[in-house]
Amino acid sequence: MFTTSFNQKDVQFCYQQGANNYMLKPMGVSALTETINTLIRYWFEFSVLPE
Structure with missing residues (x-):
């Protein structure tokens, strides 16, 4: 997730929905x-992605 929101509810929601990062x-x-x-x-x- 790449966003301008620093709201903790937004952060929690995105991780609950499966986001692997919140920037x-x-x-x-x-x-x-x-x-x-x-x-x-x-x-x-740097990341190893599946083929």
Whole structure:
């Protein structure tokens, strides 16, 4: 989940619905770009996904 909501009810609901992560979307282009690049690295360089 990639969202601007830090509401704990939203966090709990998303995990209950099967989300495997809950990340806050940063405000500002530079921070958003850095976060997206980190997500890409996480999912495509570090994570082992099923074939």
